[in-house]
Each structure stands twice: as C-alpha cells, then as structure tokens.
Amino acid sequence: MADPVTLPTPSPVRKVARAVKDSKAPAITRAAAILRLLGRSERPLGVQAIAKELGLVPSTCLYVLRALAEEELVSFDPDTKRYALEAGVLTLARHWLRRDPFNDLAQPHLDRLAARFGLTMLGVQAVGLDHMIVVAMAQSGSGFQLSTQVGSRFPALISATGRCIAAFGDYPVAELKARFDQLRWDNPPAFDDWMEQLRRTREQGFAVDEGQYIAGATVVSAPVWKGAGRPVHALVAIGIGAALGRELGALQAALVEAAGALSGQLGGGA
Amino acid sequence: MADPVTLPTPSPVRKVARAVKDSKAPAITRAAAILRLLGRSERPLGVQAIAKELGLVPSTCLYVLRALAEEELVSFDPDTKRYALEAGVLTLARHWLRRDPFNDLAQPHLDRLAARFGLTMLGVQAVGLDHMIVVAMAQSGSGFQLSTQVGSRFPALISATGRCIAAFGDYPVAELKARFDQLRWDNPPAFDDWMEQLRRTREQGFAVDEGQYIAGATVVSAPVWKGAGRPVHALVAIGIGAALGRELGALQAALVEAAGALSGQLGGGA
DNA sequence: GAACAATGTTCTATATTTTGAATGATCGTC
DNA sequence: GACGATCATTCAAAATATAGAACATTGTTC
Missing domain, CATH: 3.30.450.40 (GAF domain)
Incomplete structure (x- = not known):
C-alpha cells in the first residue's frame, strides 16, 4: 500500500515541524506535507486528523486546506467535512510528462x-x-x-x-x-x-x-x-x-x- | 501546446493578485500559480521571469521557489538558475489515481x-x-x-x-x-x-x-x-x-x- | 431525545513572513 | 578584458499570517 519510502516513517511530526521552521515559506512546506499525507491515506481525512498527524495547529491546517481546495489540488466534501487529493494534481503531472x-x-x-x-x-x-x-x-x-x-x-x-x-x-x-x-x-x-x-x-x-x-x-x-x-x-x-x-x-x-x-x-x- | 483552458488567459497577473489577497494562506496560492506557470512554460524559467509574469515580488517568489524545490515539486538548475516542474508531481498524481x-x-x-x-x-x-x-x-x-x-x-x-x-x-x-x-x-x-x-x-x-x-x-x-x-x-x-x-x-x-x-x-x- | 464529546470554525494579539530597496553575481557587449 | 545591464539574492521595516483560545456545529451515547 504505502511507498517503499514512506514505510519507514517513524514520526512525520518531527520532520514536518523541523522543515516548517527552517523554511522561509512555511505555508508551502505545510501544504506539501498535507498533500503527501492525503496521498498516503486510504480514505479522506478531517482537519483534526490531519493536524494531529502532522503536528500542525488545526486552525492553520484549515486555512492551508482551504487554499489547496481553492487551487483544486484538494477536494472537500461539505457533507462529511473530509479532505482528499483532487484531480488537479493530474494536470501538473501531465505538464511535467509533456515537457x-x-x-x-x-x-x-x-x-x-x-x-x-x-x-x-x-x-x-x-x-x-x-x-x-x-x-x-x-x-x-x-x-x-x-x-x-x-x-x-x-x-x-x-x-x-x-x-x-x-x-x-x-x-x-x-x-x-x-x-x-x-x-x-x-x-x-x-x-x-x-x-x-x-x-x-x-x-x-x-x-x-x-x-x-x-x-x-x-x-x-x-x-x-x-x-x-x-x-x-x-x-x-x-x-x-x-x-x-x-x-x-x-x-x-x-x-x-x-x-x-x-x-x-x-x-x-x- | 497550452491547455484549452489556459489559452484564453489574458492576464494571470490580475487573477493571481486577487486570489492571493483573498486567501488566508497566500503563499499557497502563489505556489500553485507558480506550479501552473512552470507547467505551461516550454522551458525552465528564472525568478525574475516568473515574478514578472505573475505579478509577484521577486524576493517572495524566490522563497516560494526554494520551498517548492525543497519539496521536490520544482527542480532547480544551479548553473542556469532556472526552475521547472520536478518529477515529484508524478508521485502525487499516482497517489490520486490509486485512490x-x-x-x-x-x-x-x-x-x-x-x-x-x-x-x-x-x-x-x-x-x-x-x-x-x-x-x-x-x-x-x-x-x-x-x-x-x-x-x-x-x-x-x-x-x-x-x-x-x-x-x-x-x-x-x-x-x-x-x-x-x-x-x-x-x-x-x-x-x-x-x-x-x-x-x-x-x-x-x-x-x-x-x-x-x-x-x-x-x-x-x-x-x-x-x-x-x-x-x-x-x-x-x-x-x-x-x-x-x-x-x-x-x-x-x-x-x-x-x-x-x-x-x-x-x-x-x- | 437530551447531554456529552469531539470536531470544525471564527477571532484577535503577536510572532513572522512579506516587501522593496540595496548588494552581489553573472551575462552579454563593446 | 572592462564596462554596463540584467538577474539573483540578502536585509531590515512593516504588513499580515499564524497560534491558541473561544465559539459553533456535528455526531454519539445513554
């Protein structure tokens, strides 16, 4: 199920936390971590679950998710309030392949x-x-x-x-x-x-x-x-x-x- | 070459500027705009070119690019100082397809x-x-x-x-x-x-x-x-x-x- | 069906990122 | 080979995104 490379992931929390601190654009580091987490996950996740897994503040996490949803990189189900990867990531991949x-x-x-x-x-x-x-x-x-x-x-x-x-x-x-x-x-x-x-x-x-x-x-x-x-x-x-x-x-x-x-x-x- | 949807793009500058203002996580909006621009572009672009095209401040643009490069979503050629999409976007797409x-x-x-x-x-x-x-x-x-x-x-x-x-x-x-x-x-x-x-x-x-x-x-x-x-x-x-x-x-x-x-x-x- | 628990969301002070000018590097041209 | 111009990068002030608590909503249990 999981990537060979994601299998030995003892604690994403520590890694994300450090990466966020070192970055001059922490929001992006957080966004990437969220995208990866959603990719790894078998099912859509809620704000709280994402925040806990990555060691983020829920409110910040929410803002990031909303921005990602606005960009069509993440899907949001208003009924269940769950987030997942959206097909927009395909578009990026297509462009990369093309080039x-x-x-x-x-x-x-x-x-x-x-x-x-x-x-x-x-x-x-x-x-x-x-x-x-x-x-x-x-x-x-x-x-x-x-x-x-x-x-x-x-x-x-x-x-x-x-x-x-x-x-x-x-x-x-x-x-x-x-x-x-x-x-x-x-x-x-x-x-x-x-x-x-x-x-x-x-x-x-x-x-x-x-x-x-x-x-x-x-x-x-x-x-x-x-x-x-x-x-x-x-x-x-x-x-x-x-x-x-x-x-x-x-x-x-x-x-x-x-x-x-x-x-x-x-x-x-x- | 370009997407059907990107063909009639008169001015990305205005759109990006507005989206950035409205967002509670502007860095992510900027990052997404950069990724799209790099996807559209036939060749790798420099900081200045990206900033000008999207109406961003060059220094901010640089920080965003560095963060994206750190996340393996954007590649950076130290010789030419040019940025392009990186294969990391493929990984996201694969996860989406899988799910x-x-x-x-x-x-x-x-x-x-x-x-x-x-x-x-x-x-x-x-x-x-x-x-x-x-x-x-x-x-x-x-x-x-x-x-x-x-x-x-x-x-x-x-x-x-x-x-x-x-x-x-x-x-x-x-x-x-x-x-x-x-x-x-x-x-x-x-x-x-x-x-x-x-x-x-x-x-x-x-x-x-x-x-x-x-x-x-x-x-x-x-x-x-x-x-x-x-x-x-x-x-x-x-x-x-x-x-x-x-x-x-x-x-x-x-x-x-x-x-x-x-x-x-x-x-x-x- | 009511009370509880857990989750999602809003709000505001503050620490941070963003900004725009200054600096340093690099390229092309004369 | 030196000059000028363009570009990438750094830096300190200022605008603003973030954190954490308060609030609202949802789902669950008795």
Missing part, C-alpha cells in the same frame, strides 16, 4: 528490452540524494513479474540504481555513509562491500543487485547522462532471479548500449 | 466502447463549476500517448459534458449564464438555445455536441453518479463528425448504458 524529453525517448528502449528479455523495465530519475522516482515503465506481459507504477518513489541509494547514483555522483563518503545507514534492504550489504561495488560499477558502467534489495529479484541499472556532471536518469531492468539465468550477460550489454544511445539523444556526453 | 475508484472501473468501459465504435473515449471528472479534468482515456487505434492526455483541463460547461454538468447540477441560472458567457466555442450556441438543450439533456439522460465546441467533431457525454446529488463524472465519446454517421444512435445507447452501469458500481443512485 520531459527523457520519457518520450526512453519509452521505446524500455519497450524493446522488456519484450526481448521478458521482464519489467523502468526509467528512473534521481532527485538529489533523497529519492529516485519511476518516470517510465514497460512490461513484457508474459508470466509473473515484479512491477511498480510510474510515480513511485524510492530512497536514492537503494538497489542497483542507487549504486549508479552513488558511483557516478562524486559525493563525499561521509554523506553516502549517512544515507546508506538509513536504507532498508532484504539482505543489506556491508558498507565496505558496497563501496567496493561502487568501484566496480564505475569500471563496468552499470550496476547489479542480486537479491539484496528484494530477495529473489535481480536488478540491473545503467546510468543515463543528460549533460555533463552527474547522471540524473537510469534505465533499470528487474527480473525474478532464476528467470534471468544465462541471459544476464546479454541483458547487461543491451542495457548499457540503450543507456548510451539515450545519453546521446539527450545531448549528454556519455 | 480513485472511478478510474479502474471506467477504464474497461472506455476500452470497450472505443474499440467497438472506433473513436476516442474519455472519463471526465468535474471539479466545481470551474473545470473538468480528463482522468481516463481510451483510443481505438494505437493507444500510446495515452498518459500524456490524461490530466487535461477544460472549462466545466463546455461541449457535451458541460451540458451534462449544467443540466444535472441544479445551479442558479445566473451562475450558469456568467460562466457560459466566458466559454470559447468554434460555433457558440445562443444561451437560450443552450438552456433548451439542457432540458433535453435531462430528458434523454445524455448530451450531444455536434461541431459546436470543435468544428467537425461530434461529442456525446453521459453523466455518472457516485452518490446522490450532482454527478461528478461523465463518460465521453469523441468522433469526427462524418465517421459516426448512422452509428450515433447505437453509440448514445451504449454510452448511457455504460454510464448507468458505472453509477451502479460506484454505489450511486442512477
């Missing part, structure tokens, strides 16, 4: 690879060191497979794609360590082993995760460059461990090739 | 009708009397660009669906008139004719627009009820005028039937 070249260009690659190897392919975008977001997807259609939805968020350093982000991002080791320690894996690697894997990732140009993030699943990820500097995107292949078998080598080669081609199309120096 | 039963239930109906009649089908949601938003879609031929169109906004009273919203909404005539006068049609009907069409829409249980909103296109729309009160959703068929021909009758019957079935599934009193 992002990675989506259009990545989709054919994803479709092709998904069909050829019979697995789930993702196009992923990193946003800072916090999260990565699934922005495109393709599935082969046959048999069982793992799947996510476009829009899903994951911690930035998790799994194979996390290794790519870390390997090519040139971040301070201390920062990586701090983030690494907060990750949840099915079979967590030791930090030193992980650092060694980063080195190999840099050599090979792609990263592999064999059952460490999700037991039984193999994830291969190759970075895509949009320009100089850090890669912001990656192509990801996800397969049930056994199903890949000897094809793993071919998959890796095809993935790297597709990622390289995409980098070229996006005008990046691969 | 809304109309989507899942409507999709099979849309697919079926699109295939049978060879046209484009939409699932639409009204949000107040301001807008309606396309929340689901099916096409007869190759249905890929599908997701890019979902999220489109239209004025609530336009075309066939607008007639449904007006006909079954029980709004004061004065309010309808005020909204009606702001609509842009290819071939605008007279208000009195339109009111007459509303009456017939109530009788028939569906509405038709033959080339009035878009010259050469026939639009048929049937309301879907989620509960008592006003219908919030509608099923919409869009076809090139000539292509429909004698099938129009069958389409109307099928549309009404599907809308009725959906209303039942959603627990509404059809």
Whole structure:
C-alpha cells in the first residue's frame, strides 16, 4: 500500500515541524506535507486528523486546506467535512510528462528490452540524494513479474540504481555513509562491500543487485547522462532471479548500449 | 501546446493578485500559480521571469521557489538558475489515481466502447463549476500517448459534458449564464438555445455536441453518479463528425448504458 | 431525545513572513 | 578584458499570517 519510502516513517511530526521552521515559506512546506499525507491515506481525512498527524495547529491546517481546495489540488466534501487529493494534481503531472524529453525517448528502449528479455523495465530519475522516482515503465506481459507504477518513489541509494547514483555522483563518503545507514534492504550489504561495488560499477558502467534489495529479484541499472556532471536518469531492468539465468550477460550489454544511445539523444556526453 | 483552458488567459497577473489577497494562506496560492506557470512554460524559467509574469515580488517568489524545490515539486538548475516542474508531481498524481475508484472501473468501459465504435473515449471528472479534468482515456487505434492526455483541463460547461454538468447540477441560472458567457466555442450556441438543450439533456439522460465546441467533431457525454446529488463524472465519446454517421444512435445507447452501469458500481443512485 | 464529546470554525494579539530597496553575481557587449 | 545591464539574492521595516483560545456545529451515547 504505502511507498517503499514512506514505510519507514517513524514520526512525520518531527520532520514536518523541523522543515516548517527552517523554511522561509512555511505555508508551502505545510501544504506539501498535507498533500503527501492525503496521498498516503486510504480514505479522506478531517482537519483534526490531519493536524494531529502532522503536528500542525488545526486552525492553520484549515486555512492551508482551504487554499489547496481553492487551487483544486484538494477536494472537500461539505457533507462529511473530509479532505482528499483532487484531480488537479493530474494536470501538473501531465505538464511535467509533456515537457520531459527523457520519457518520450526512453519509452521505446524500455519497450524493446522488456519484450526481448521478458521482464519489467523502468526509467528512473534521481532527485538529489533523497529519492529516485519511476518516470517510465514497460512490461513484457508474459508470466509473473515484479512491477511498480510510474510515480513511485524510492530512497536514492537503494538497489542497483542507487549504486549508479552513488558511483557516478562524486559525493563525499561521509554523506553516502549517512544515507546508506538509513536504507532498508532484504539482505543489506556491508558498507565496505558496497563501496567496493561502487568501484566496480564505475569500471563496468552499470550496476547489479542480486537479491539484496528484494530477495529473489535481480536488478540491473545503467546510468543515463543528460549533460555533463552527474547522471540524473537510469534505465533499470528487474527480473525474478532464476528467470534471468544465462541471459544476464546479454541483458547487461543491451542495457548499457540503450543507456548510451539515450545519453546521446539527450545531448549528454556519455 | 497550452491547455484549452489556459489559452484564453489574458492576464494571470490580475487573477493571481486577487486570489492571493483573498486567501488566508497566500503563499499557497502563489505556489500553485507558480506550479501552473512552470507547467505551461516550454522551458525552465528564472525568478525574475516568473515574478514578472505573475505579478509577484521577486524576493517572495524566490522563497516560494526554494520551498517548492525543497519539496521536490520544482527542480532547480544551479548553473542556469532556472526552475521547472520536478518529477515529484508524478508521485502525487499516482497517489490520486490509486485512490480513485472511478478510474479502474471506467477504464474497461472506455476500452470497450472505443474499440467497438472506433473513436476516442474519455472519463471526465468535474471539479466545481470551474473545470473538468480528463482522468481516463481510451483510443481505438494505437493507444500510446495515452498518459500524456490524461490530466487535461477544460472549462466545466463546455461541449457535451458541460451540458451534462449544467443540466444535472441544479445551479442558479445566473451562475450558469456568467460562466457560459466566458466559454470559447468554434460555433457558440445562443444561451437560450443552450438552456433548451439542457432540458433535453435531462430528458434523454445524455448530451450531444455536434461541431459546436470543435468544428467537425461530434461529442456525446453521459453523466455518472457516485452518490446522490450532482454527478461528478461523465463518460465521453469523441468522433469526427462524418465517421459516426448512422452509428450515433447505437453509440448514445451504449454510452448511457455504460454510464448507468458505472453509477451502479460506484454505489450511486442512477 | 437530551447531554456529552469531539470536531470544525471564527477571532484577535503577536510572532513572522512579506516587501522593496540595496548588494552581489553573472551575462552579454563593446 | 572592462564596462554596463540584467538577474539573483540578502536585509531590515512593516504588513499580515499564524497560534491558541473561544465559539459553533456535528455526531454519539445513554
């Protein structure tokens, strides 16, 4: 139900409270927190429930909700006095999709690879060191497979794609360590082993995760460059461990090739 | 490029200024305006450009942008100092989609009708009397660009669906008139004719627009009820005028039937 | 059906954000 | 390579959004 990234949320209250204090536009921080909470919630929520969950003052919370409702980002049921996400968020998403070249260009690659190897392919975008977001997807259609939805968020350093982000991002080791320690894996690697894997990732140009993030699943990820500097995107292949078998080598080669081609199309120096 | 609804936007400045003043949480109003502007824009924008376009104070604008960037709703390129929508908006949209039963239930109906009649089908949601938003879609031929169109906004009273919203909404005539006068049609009907069409829409249980909103296109729309009160959703068929021909009758019957079935599934009193 | 409890909403003093000018950075031009 | 202009950013005063209590409304229990 909940996002992989929202599962280990011990206390939104503390986080929201701190973020609100540090911000020069606290109302926006509160609004974003409310939108996320409503997104997480299975059912519409009342003012009080929202305020309590996020540690906000009810009256302030009410004003924020009214403003969000006015903007058609939140729906309000006058009968039940409950608030929920409104379809307006779709409109923003559509505009983002429309404007992002990675989506259009990545989709054919994803479709092709998904069909050829019979697995789930993702196009992923990193946003800072916090999260990565699934922005495109393709599935082969046959048999069982793992799947996510476009829009899903994951911690930035998790799994194979996390290794790519870390390997090519040139971040301070201390920062990586701090983030690494907060990750949840099915079979967590030791930090030193992980650092060694980063080195190999840099050599090979792609990263592999064999059952460490999700037991039984193999994830291969190759970075895509949009320009100089850090890669912001990656192509990801996800397969049930056994199903890949000897094809793993071919998959890796095809993935790297597709990622390289995409980098070229996006005008990046691969 | 731009939304149907954003095309006739003479001056965002006035609108934003008024909305900000009336709101008890102006920062949120500003933030929403910025997000919309960034969505509309083809390229990333700088602080100054955004502030000027919306009539905001640059420094305030900067703080809002920073807060939005912190929330991963807006991306910031440190090199060019430009802002754009960020993939975080996708996450909100995914959550909305996940939680809304109309989507899942409507999709099979849309697919079926699109295939049978060879046209484009939409699932639409009204949000107040301001807008309606396309929340689901099916096409007869190759249905890929599908997701890019979902999220489109239209004025609530336009075309066939607008007639449904007006006909079954029980709004004061004065309010309808005020909204009606702001609509842009290819071939605008007279208000009195339109009111007459509303009456017939109530009788028939569906509405038709033959080339009035878009010259050469026939639009048929049937309301879907989620509960008592006003219908919030509608099923919409869009076809090139000539292509429909004698099938129009069958389409109307099928549309009404599907809308009725959906209303039942959603627990509404059809 | 009445009293209670919980929730939503309004109100006002105060702490905060917003404002607009001043500063610093960056770009394009000569 | 230096100048001018544009843009992003900072800062302190002033307008204003926020917090917390009071009030109103809704739903629930006896």
